[in-house]
Amino acid sequence: MSDKNILENALTELERDQLDSGWVHFxxxxxxxxxxxxxxxxxxxxxxxxxxxxxPLEDDLIVANDDSGRLMLKLATWRVSGDDISALQPFIDDGxxxxxxxxxxxxxxxxxxxxx
Amino acid sequence: xxxxxxxxFRPLGFDPLSLEPVLAFSxxxxxxxxxxxxxENLDLVPTLQNLVSGGANASQSTASKQPRAHVPLGDGHLYxxxxxxxxxxxxxxxxxxxxxxxxxxxxxxxxxxxxxxxxTLIGKWNSSGGxxxxxxxxxxxxxxxxxxxxxxxxxxxAAHNLVDGAKGGIRVIRDGSSIKFYENLxxxxxxxxxxxxxxxxxxxxxxxxxxxxxxxxxxxxxxxFNGPVLSTKIWxxxxxxTASPVLDIDFSDGDHKASSFTCSTGQTVTVHRTGSDPATLxxxxxxxxxxxxxxxxxxxxxxxxxxxxxxxxxxxxxxFSSTAPTTMALYRTEHWLTNAAAMFIxxxxxxxxxxxxxxxxxxxxxxxxxxxxxxxxAEISISDGAHFSKVNNANLLTDSRAYSLNSNKFRxxxxxxxxxxxxxxxxxxxxxxxxxxxxxxxxFKHLE
Numbered sequence: 001m002s003d004k005n006i007l008e009n010a011l012t013e014l015e016r017d018q019l020d021s022g023w024v025h026f027x028x029x030x031x032x033x034x035x036x037x038x039x040x041x042x043x044x045x046x047x048x049x050x051x052x053x054x055x056p057l058e059d060d061l062i063v064a065n066d067d068s069g070r071l072m073l074k075l076a077t078w079r080v081s082g083d084d085i086s087a088l089q090p091f092i093d094d095g096x097x098x099x100x101x102x103x104x105x106x107x108x109x110x111x112x113x114x115x116x
Numbered sequence: 117x118x119x120x121x122x123x124x125f126r127p128l129g130f131d132p133l134s135l136e137p138v139l140a141f142s143x144x145x146x147x148x149x150x151x152x153x154x155x156e157n158l159d160l161v162p163t164l165q166n167l168v169s170g171g172a173n174a175s176q177s178t179a180s181k182q183p184r185a186h187v188p189l190g191d192g193h194l195y196x197x198x199x200x201x202x203x204x205x206x207x208x209x210x211x212x213x214x215x216x217x218x219x220x221x222x223x224x225x226x227x228x229x230x231x232x233x234x235x236t237l238i239g240k241w242n243s244s245g246g247x248x249x250x251x252x253x254x255x256x257x258x259x260x261x262x263x264x265x266x267x268x269x270x271x272x273x274a275a276h277n278l279v280d281g282a283k284g285g286i287r288v289i290r291d292g293s294s295i296k297f298y299e300n301l302x303x304x305x306x307x308x309x310x311x312x313x314x315x316x317x318x319x320x321x322x323x324x325x326x327x328x329x330x331x332x333x334x335x336x337x338x339x340x341f342n343g344p345v346l347s348t349k350i351w352x353x354x355x356x357x358t359a360s361p362v363l364d365i366d367f368s369d370g371d372h373k374a375s376s377f378t379c380s381t382g383q384t385v386t387v388h389r390t391g392s393d394p395a396t397l398x399x400x401x402x403x404x405x406x407x408x409x410x411x412x413x414x415x416x417x418x419x420x421x422x423x424x425x426x427x428x429x430x431x432x433x434x435x436f437s438s439t440a441p442t443t444m445a446l447y448r449t450e451h452w453l454t455n456a457a458a459m460f461i462x463x464x465x466x467x468x469x470x471x472x473x474x475x476x477x478x479x480x481x482x483x484x485x486x487x488x489x490x491x492x493x494a495e496i497s498i499s500d501g502a503h504f505s506k507v508n509n510a511n512l513l514t515d516s517r518a519y520s521l522n523s524n525k526f527r528x529x530x531x532x533x534x535x536x537x538x539x540x541x542x543x544x545x546x547x548x549x550x551x552x553x554x555x556x557x558x559x560f561k562h563l564e
Contacts, residue, residue, distance in 0.1 A: 015233060019340060022199035022391050023408070044179065049150035050162035052177040056409075075180060076393060076406050077198060078342065082232030 017101040024080045025105035027070040032096035033058055039087055064108040070098075072108060130558045132545050133167060138416060139526065139546035140167040141174065143401035147185045155185035157344065158227060161403055164412055164528070174528055176412040183403050183410045183529060186540070189225065189283070189344050191368035192399040194387065196331045198235070198342025202395035204330040204365070206383040211362040213240055213247065214323035217292065217354035220249055222330075223285040223300070226343030229278040230255055235341045237286055238348060239333020242326045248333040249288045251276065257297045257310065259288050263319035272297040273311030283346070291354035293318040330365065331395075336388055344398070372399030373430060373490050373540075392433045392538035394487070400542065402430075405529035407538030408437050413527035420446060420523045422499040424547040424556075428563045430491040432538040434468070441485075441537035442530055443494070444544060446523035472496040472505040472513075479505045479513040491542065493563050499550045509560045 011019070018024055028036055040046070040054030047053065061071040091097040100108070133140060141164050147155040148163040155161050160182040164174035176182045186195060196202055206212070222237035229235075232253060239248030245262030252258050255275030261268055276299045278284035285300035287307060295316040298307040330348045331341035347366050353359035363381055370377035374397050376386045389395040392407035405411065429443055470485030471478065472494070484492060484507050496505040503515045528544065530536040543563055551559065 011233075019198070019233070020200045022197060022393055040179075046179060049152060050148070050175060050177060051150045051160070051179050051182070054179045056178050056180060073180075074408055076408075078227070078393075079180065081228060085232070 014099060014101055017103075018077050021102045022077055023102065024075050024077055025100045025102060026073045026075070027064055027098050027100060027105070027108065028073065028091075029068075029070055029096045030058065032091050032094075033061075033071055036088065036091065036097065040084075043084070043087065062110055065110045066108055070108075072105065074105065130562050132559060132562055135547065135551065135555055135559070137168060137545045137547045138171060138420070139174075139544060140171070141165075141528075141541075141544040142167060143185075143403045143542050147187075147401065147403055149185075155187070157185060157187040157189055157398075159185045161185050161412070164403065172414045172416060174412040174414050174526070176410075181409045181411060183405045183412060183541075186396070186398050186402045186404055188368075188398050188400065189346060192370065192372070192397065193224075193344040193346050194330070194367040194370070195344055195396045195398050196341045197391070197393040197395065198340050199391050199393065200332075200340055201336045201388060201390035202340060203332040203336045203388050204345070204348075204367075204395070205327040205336075205386050205388060206363065206365070206379070207327055208240075208325050209383070210323065211352060212328050212350060213321050215290070215321045215352050216318075217290055217352070218321075219287060219289040219349075219351040219354060219356040219359075221285060221287045221347070221349040221356060222249070222345070223283070223347045224341070224343055224345040225281065225283050226278075226341070227281050228342065229276070229280055229284060234258070234339040236329075236332045236339045237341065238328070238330060238350075239338065240324065240326055240328040241333040241338075242324070242335065244324060244326075245322050246324045246326055246333075247321060248338075249286070250333075250339055251286070257286065257288065259295060259297070261290075261317075262322045262324075263317050264322060265317060265319045268317045270295050270314045270316055273314065276310055277301065287356065289354050289356070290316060290318075328363065367397060368399070370397040370399070373397055389487075390433070392435075392437070394432050396432075396540075402540035402542055404432070405537055405539050405541070407433070407441065407536050410536060411527050411530035413525065415525050416523070418524070420548055421521045422549055423521055423523075424497045424499075424549065424551045425495070426543070426545045426559050426563055427494045428491060428542040428544075429494070430540045430542075431485055431487045431489070432540060433487055436538060438530075438534045438536050440531060440535045441539075442535040443528070443537055443539055443541070445527045445531040445535070446521065446546075447525050447527070447531075448523050478515045478517070479503065481505065481507050481511055481513065484511070491540075493560060495556065495560070497550050497556075509557075509564075 037055045064070045146165040147161045149155040149159045236250040240246045241248045247261035249259045257272040283302045287298040289296045295314040297310040300307045349361040350363040351359045365379040468486035471480035501518045
């Protein structure tokens, strides 16, 4: 083992960002979102008692500011397992889902309106 | 002469429900999981049960927006979020390295002991050397240590069998030149060796100056642990079952949300915390909102024009992802721009000020929206041009402008679709009338 592994330089930029921020940042095409939502519901057994769905409805998500129409979703790292990423890999490979760093996500986020 | 009354004649403790609130939420008894049972530690909470009989529960039907329960394991634990900068440490001391034989022990729980990345258990290491033990993504254990002869590292010859979501323990023992890895599933079989002995170095470990860290190494920067930690022990002996430890941290010895405490072997344990889901000593039930997605709420059974509220909560972190993080809001429409009233609100992503407000910026409680303040009790009363707010029964602020509250909805953890707050909520009481000063004092004493 090299010192680089011990010092964590072996982590990817994305892994390092998730460890430092505590968030996983997704963008997803509108077309693929129903499949992603279905995956979450099926993998967690929703609807289940008081929980109707795993992810917000499409209309509740913010849209990226790059005219791509992609939906943006930020989840705490504890809500996302390695199995989830594996299950979503085909969508990632097809470009329907991208996992971004905090900075990349922030650059796509629409300007927030002050509501007081 | 004193008289001892039979039990049922003794005056009972004050019950806030006797004042007939419209909302009464307590993390001790209101947090329900999806099936309707009491939420356990780290469960999502879709329902916050109103303790008022027939009153409106708070609910959230989308899982990614549900807050999470934190419930003490046993007498308490240290929650670590798996995020850099969140860990516990004790200062360097001569008996925490420079070992001949030694044993390291970590007992905790994790929702995912087999996380996609490695997780550190114990470390006393920086770029100049030291030692640490961590779980690898493939389930083996990795142990590294520096001696005068150089750096040594070893993997267990088999994967651990710790069960996700359950209590588990790991021991690493150096006995002469043998490195031994053990696990304890706390299922009645005690400590069992993982794989077989690994051949290592018998040379004395170096004596470094770095702090000992729990849940990470290299100054809080390496493979942070995710989950509750119950205890951490170190022996300068290969016989942990008979020798006295040189470090014995039982995290239940720390007060709820304390930033430090003294463990039984005399060292000062410091809790390092950062971000919206920080490392926390959990000694009481709290409902944690993530500051980005979470909120829970409902409609009231009738319009509210006068209100008096007590909210016991703590702010997490120093930066906020929304411009106006809100602990609790009362409002009439789906958007709070019209006829809205937040009961307690932070201002801006960089400020640590806070304010209660009634449709405008009033009664600013300067400096109170700050994790340094730990748990606070916020009180706000709104009635017919005679409003006031207090924090911890002090900092009285008043406002006399005429406002109609005119609210029929409430939301906890956010104002509208934004305004999400990074907070731990313990108790909320909302009344549809203004309490007398005596009633208010009783409420504060009860929450305190």
